[in-house]
Amino acid sequence: VQGTAHNNGGGTRVMIIGGDGYCGWATALHLSARGYAVCIVDNLVRRNYDLQLGLDTLTPIASAHDRVRKWGEVSGKHIDLQVGDICDWEFLSQAFTSFKPDAVVHFGEQRSAPYSMIDRQHAVYTQSNNVLGTINVLYAIKELNPDCHLVKLGTMGEYGTPNIDIEEGYITITHNGRTDTLPYPKQAGSFYHLSKVHDSHNMHFAARAWKLPITDLNQGVVYGVRTEETMADKALINRYDYDAIFGTALNRFVVQAAVGHPLTVYGKGGQTRGFLDIRDTVRCIQIAIDNPANKGEMRVFNQFTEMWSVNDLARIVTTEGSKLGLNVKTINIPNPRVEAEEHYYNAKNTKLQDLGLVPNLLGDAIVDSLLEFAIEYKDRVRPELIKPAVDWRKSPVTVATGTAAVVKQ
Amino acid sequence: VQGTAHNNGGGTRVMIIGGDGYCGWATALHLSARGYAVCIVDNLVRRNYDLQLGLDTLTPIASAHDRVRKWGEVSGKHIDLQVGDICDWEFLSQAFTSFKPDAVVHFGEQRSAPYSMIDRQHAVYTQSNNVLGTINVLYAIKELNPDCHLVKLGTMGEYGTPNIDIEEGYITITHNGRTDTLPYPKQAGSFYHLSKVHDSHNMHFAARAWKLPITDLNQGVVYGVRTEETMADKALINRYDYDAIFGTALNRFVVQAAVGHPLTVYGKGGQTRGFLDIRDTVRCIQIAIDNPANKGEMRVFNQFTEMWSVNDLARIVTTEGSKLGLNVKTINIPNPRVEAEEHYYNAKNTKLQDLGLVPNLLGDAIVDSLLEFAIEYKDRVRPELIKPAVDWRKSPVTVATGTAAVVKQ
Numbered sequence: 001v002q003g004t005a006h007n008n009g010g011g012t013r014v015m016i017i018g019g020d021g022y023c024g025w026a027t028a029l030h031l032s033a034r035g036y037a038v039c040i041v042d043n044l045v046r047r048n049y050d051l052q053l054g055l056d057t058l059t060p061i062a063s064a065h066d067r068v069r070k071w072g073e074v075s076g077k078h079i080d081l082q083v084g085d086i087c088d089w090e091f092l093s094q095a096f097t098s099f100k101p102d103a104v105v106h107f108g109e110q111r112s113a114p115y116s117m118i119d120r121q122h123a124v125y126t127q128s129n130n131v132l133g134t135i136n137v138l139y140a141i142k143e144l145n146p147d148c149h150l151v152k153l154g155t156m157g158e159y160g161t162p163n164i165d166i167e168e169g170y171i172t173i174t175h176n177g178r179t180d181t182l183p184y185p186k187q188a189g190s191f192y193h194l195s196k197v198h199d200s201h202n203m204h205f206a207a208r209a210w211k212l213p214i215t216d217l218n219q220g221v222v223y224g225v226r227t228e229e230t231m232a233d234k235a236l237i238n239r240y241d242y243d244a245i246f247g248t249a250l251n252r253f254v255v256q257a258a259v260g261h262p263l264t265v266y267g268k269g270g271q272t273r274g275f276l277d278i279r280d281t282v283r284c285i286q287i288a289i290d291n292p293a294n295k296g297e298m299r300v301f302n303q304f305t306e307m308w309s310v311n312d313l314a315r316i317v318t319t320e321g322s323k324l325g326l327n328v329k330t331i332n333i334p335n336p337r338v339e340a341e342e343h344y345y346n347a348k349n350t351k352l353q354d355l356g357l358v359p360n361l362l363g364d365a366i367v368d369s370l371l372e373f374a375i376e377y378k379d380r381v382r383p384e385l386i387k388p389a390v391d392w393r394k395s396p397v398t399v400a401t402g403t404a405a406v407v408k409q
Numbered sequence: 410v411q412g413t414a415h416n417n418g419g420g421t422r423v424m425i426i427g428g429d430g431y432c433g434w435a436t437a438l439h440l441s442a443r444g445y446a447v448c449i450v451d452n453l454v455r456r457n458y459d460l461q462l463g464l465d466t467l468t469p470i471a472s473a474h475d476r477v478r479k480w481g482e483v484s485g486k487h488i489d490l491q492v493g494d495i496c497d498w499e500f501l502s503q504a505f506t507s508f509k510p511d512a513v514v515h516f517g518e519q520r521s522a523p524y525s526m527i528d529r530q531h532a533v534y535t536q537s538n539n540v541l542g543t544i545n546v547l548y549a550i551k552e553l554n555p556d557c558h559l560v561k562l563g564t565m566g567e568y569g570t571p572n573i574d575i576e577e578g579y580i581t582i583t584h585n586g587r588t589d590t591l592p593y594p595k596q597a598g599s600f601y602h603l604s605k606v607h608d609s610h611n612m613h614f615a616a617r618a619w620k621l622p623i624t625d626l627n628q629g630v631v632y633g634v635r636t637e638e639t640m641a642d643k644a645l646i647n648r649y650d651y652d653a654i655f656g657t658a659l660n661r662f663v664v665q666a667a668v669g670h671p672l673t674v675y676g677k678g679g680q681t682r683g684f685l686d687i688r689d690t691v692r693c694i695q696i697a698i699d700n701p702a703n704k705g706e707m708r709v710f711n712q713f714t715e716m717w718s719v720n721d722l723a724r725i726v727t728t729e730g731s732k733l734g735l736n737v738k739t740i741n742i743p744n745p746r747v748e749a750e751e752h753y754y755n756a757k758n759t760k761l762q763d764l765g766l767v768p769n770l771l772g773d774a775i776v777d778s779l780l781e782f783a784i785e786y787k788d789r790v791r792p793e794l795i796k797p798a799v800d801w802r803k804s805p806v807t808v809a810t811g812t813a814a815v816v817k818q
């Protein structure tokens with residue numbers, strides 16, 4: 001079966017930056033199970049955001065050290081855990097020199113759009129952490145390991161919602177009788193999404209100037225909690241974010257359905273995006289590692305499997321909820337974001353499928369399993385965390401604490 | 410005469426960030442002379458780069474405080490000087506609150522491509538200083554003065570050298586039967602140029618999300634030392650950079666001609682760029698201020714008047730030099746940069762001319778006047794500073810000091 005063969009990693013050394021996070025943890029175990037030598041690099045700041053803002057994952061997760069240790073017991077495989085900040089060059093260069101990666105998978109960024117829009121400080125933090133961290137990773141590869149393949153997570157949100165088809169990273173333009181293939185124009189909608197646009201430009205330059213092999217994965221919204229490995233033990237379970245800062249629309253809707261709260265659609269609900277199952281995220285990463293970019297190439301894949309609007313998601317959760325006996329209602333609330341609520345959206349996503357990805361589609365099974373988690377951990381749900389917390393237009397001038405920036409409604 | 414009428418500023422309050430620099434100083438005096446109320450904001454870090462790297466302007470410049478004081482004596486006009494770093498929010502927000510600008514002209518960035526390529530630290534410094542500083546300026550306007558017009562200096566280098574015509578900021582693309590006007594694709598060639606690409610994306614978002622009025626000026630390479638006001642007194646003279654880090658090709662060639670050194674053309678010399686006279690820079694800024702962008706609009710002007718290749722510049726300096734009795738030779742040296750040396754280049758620049766700019770062209774007069782400066786200050790020339798100092802491909806891993814990073818040849 002695709003992506004499940006054991007030991008096809010053949011000892012390939014993969015550094016996973018951000019390996020304690022949602023996508024990173026699932027990927028680390030997926031690769032470790034398949035014979036890749038895995039090193040997790042993470043400063044654990046994601047856990048700190050939750051502490052700062054009073055948020056928590058629905059599913060109780062073990063500490064980074066405990067879950068790596070548990071994985072060793074369960075699988076007999078060792079994962080190296082290096083706790084540190086990639087913005088700290090001394091730490092990063094030592095991690096590189098000691099681990100000697102063949103490939104680096106870079107998930108290690110602040111990844112919430114609302115978090116980046118809390119106020120000026122959070123905007124500056126997000127771009128500083130993400131853009132400068134990625135520059136350090138580029139220099140680490142250039143100076144210490146120039147054949148190392150960088151697999152970097154971008155987002156479909158870099159493209160915005162143009163009125164033409166979205167291609168995979170580049171577009172061929174004929175203009176005044178001449179033709180060139182150029183980076184696809186970017187119109188991101190938050191300081192977080194913009195940080196990824198900046199990364200893409202910096203990486204494109206580094207590939208050209210220094211002949212590095214780079215894959216930029218413009219990932220859609222990831223859903224799901226279960227992967228084979230993270231379900232192997234309670235201490236390996238992945239995080240499930242449902243709050244208004246880190247939770248995505250589908251996760252929020254599922255939790256709202258489970259606790260009997262109407263699904264809160266932002267604005268008209270016509271906002272359409274690409275989505276994928278966490279089980280496909282881990283396989284896409286493996287595919288990228290197994291089929292590396294050429295030196296000097298910055299290859300871009302759009303990493304999603306299906307397109308849905310917010311209204312589509314609400315409809316699916318309503319239907320699946322009713323099968324489980326839940327009476328699900330939907331309400332439209334003012335959109336805290338600045339975004340088009342009705343727009344054309346047609347994004348290409350054939351490159352990963354050409355390399356062998358067979359998608360897991362968003363069907364009954366996955367929504368059921370999400371609903372099961374939400375029902376199982378119902379007592380941990382704090383419904384007040386689901387209300388929009390950050391308004392794109394209204395962040396305060398100065399805030400003493402992160403929570404003070406959260407708009408009370 | 411265009412741009413010379415006095416008191417047409419009518420008291421409009423203009424904050425000039427980077428007003429102690431080359432373009433900023435000339436602009437500050439130009440606007441002050443014409444009845445605008447001017448405040449210079451600058452942390453004087455440009456003077457510090459020279460100290461760090463052992464460089465100096467050809468023309469001896471007075472201290473920031475002295476030249477502002479001298480301007481008061483010469484013109485009877487007061488310029489407010491606020492020394493501080495725009496990355497320091499406490500300083501910037503206080504400067505905004507006390508001065509209450511109607512327009513902000515933002516020159517205040519690290520602007521040398523070679524400086525940004527010295528090594529990792531200089532790359533990180535450049536993007537951090539420029540991108541985070543500009544985010545602070547955007548928040549200052551949004552939070553403190555949302556009607557204030559931001560006039561931001563970008564660079565023609567953001568576009569790179571595409572094989573199609575370069576438009577002014579946006580391009581209309583027809584693709585698979587649909588059409589949209591999107592930001593022009595960017596392919597910048599150094600961490601400095603990339604920082605401007607990032608600024609442009611951040612500003613485009615801020616204009617859309619917060620309805621700010623923004624003008625992004627993609628400026629070409631500026632040449633010339635003389636403006637009416639900076640020539641009014643020795644203490645007002647502008648800087649003239651000729652070293653390999655901060656000097657541009659034309660400035661370097663002129664100094665080489667003056668001291669009898671062959672002009673050093675990087676590679677084949679077919680690299681073509683947009684250029685303009687410093688006397689046009691100051692008028693472009695005035696035109697932008699007098700014709701502000703609409704709220705919510707990020708308007709982009711390509712701010713240059715002529716296109717020249719490096720070989721064109723060498724030829725012009727050779728011809729003009731020989732008229733002054735100089736025997737000028739040219740040599741081709743290995744290109745320290747990663748860039749196309751023969752390429753298509755056709756960039757549009759009609760928008761500023763539609764608003765009234767009448768260009769000063771690069772003719773005998775201007776090259777003569779540059780040569781006169783170079784001959785006058787010949788004793789201050791240190792020819793070893795003109796040799797390429799930074800190689801795009803070779804920066805060292807770690808450096809104790811900036812100078813240690815400079816490639817010795």
Ligand SMILES: NC(=O)c1ccc[n+]([C@@H]2O[C@H](COP(=O)([O-])OP(=O)(O)OC[C@H]3O[C@@H](n4cnc5c(N)ncnc54)[C@H](O)[C@@H]3O)[C@@H](O)[C@H]2O)c1
Nearest residue numbers: 018020021022023043044045046085086108109111219222
């Ligand atoms: N989850 C999604 O739906 C989604 C969608 C598109 C793209 N992505 C991208 O995929 C990546 C992973 O997303 P996720 O949902 O797993 O996020 P996450 O926040 O759960 O994981 C990111 C991890 O990176 C770590 N990190 C952040 N800054 C770091 C630094 N400076 N040094 C070291 N570690 C650092 C955090 O501690 C965290 O464990 C991100 O880059 C994100 O932008 C995610």
Ligand SMILES: NC(=O)c1ccc[n+]([C@@H]2O[C@H](COP(=O)([O-])OP(=O)(O)OC[C@H]3O[C@@H](n4cnc5c(N)ncnc54)[C@H](O)[C@@H]3O)[C@@H](O)[C@H]2O)c1
Nearest residue numbers: 427429430431432452453454455494495517518520562631
């Ligand atoms: N000179 C050119 O040919 C040219 C061409 C295209 C674009 N530009 C752009 O025009 C602007 C001005 O260029 P220049 O040649 O006058 O550069 P310059 O270095 O002479 O001036 C920039 C000024 O900004 C100040 N500064 C830098 N960072 C600052 C910070 N964080 N806080 C406060 N002040 C800060 C410096 O001290 C300096 O005085 C720059 O943004 C540059 O990128 C210049």
